[in-house]
Amino acid sequence: MWIEAIKRLTVGVAIAGLITFIVLTVITFQDIEISIMHFWKSSLSTLFIASYFALASFLFEREHWSPLKQTSIHYLLSNLFFFPIAIWADWLRMSIISLLFAIVTFTILYAIIWIIGIWIQKRNVLQLNKAIK
Template sequence: MWIEAIKRLTVGVAIAGLITFIVLTVITFQDIEISIMYFWKSALSTLFIASYFALASLLFEREHWSPLKQTSIHYLLSNLFFFPIAIWADWLHMSIKSLLFAIVIFTIIYTIIWIIGMWIQKRNVLQLNKAMK
């Protein structure tokens, strides 16, 4: 379990590094000026969020939990983790309208990723069943 968590954390850090590099490249070539503090907060926030999602995927491996329980807990924890960091990083403003809009967008993206994940799992199960016949 710990080895798997370390592997996933490493992937999360790598993804955060890639995202940070892409954003830095866009900022550089678009000649956009931002403060060092804003960039630092954004890079650190990206690192925390990518690491969280890498580790939180372990929730889906709890075989004694139903898929509904896995998804519900993952979604709730993801909201509780993402939004305070996004507010601290100044990605979101502290207004009801801004937060509600962000929650809707977050939920739509989460749902799309969840549907794709379920489709891939279903396809894999069908392929395994077909191979066993």
Template sequence: MIEVIRRGFAGLGFAGIFTFAALTIMMVQGIEASVSTIWLNMLGSILMGVYFGCASFIYEIESWSPLKQTTVHFMVSVGLWLPLAIFIGWLPFSVMPVLIGLLLFIVVYAIFWQGTKLYLQRLANEMNDTV
């Protein structure tokens, strides 16, 4: 339980950083937004941050193959993000924006996945070199 709370707070930290970056861009661009709009977007960011902080538990299920872990993580991630993105207004609820949003989600997910894969391969190579 303590590990869930720790990972959830790590996700909150990332949500805070992304929210701060978005607010900074809005400030520099001179974009005004109501408190309720900012609140709703922060809520979405917090929910996604806590989810991604805790979703790493999926990769600790040792009886699952890496393919199954990644597939489950991806499906749950899309299953949470897409309805949230539509509800909050990150994506308009029509076919083309949803398809473009899904495509961008897949691209970003693939970039993070590839980066993690390369990092773990480098770590394994370093461990093998020390042995």
């Protein structure tokens, strides 16, 4: 399990690095000036969030949990992890409207990604069943 966790963390760090590079490229070519501290906080936050999602995927491997329980716990933990970091990184303002908008947006994106994941899993199961026949 430790080796798999290290593999997933490596992927998470790579994704965070790619996101940071893309954001830095946009900032550079749009001639946007930001403070080093703001960029550092954003980069560190991206690293933490990517690492969290890389490791949180282990929740979906708990075979004695139902898919509903896996998804519910993952969604709840993701909210509890993401939003404090997003506020600390100054990605979100501390206002009810801002937080509600962010939670709705997060939930919609989470649902879209979840639906795509389920669709891929069903397609893989159908292909495996077809190969067995």
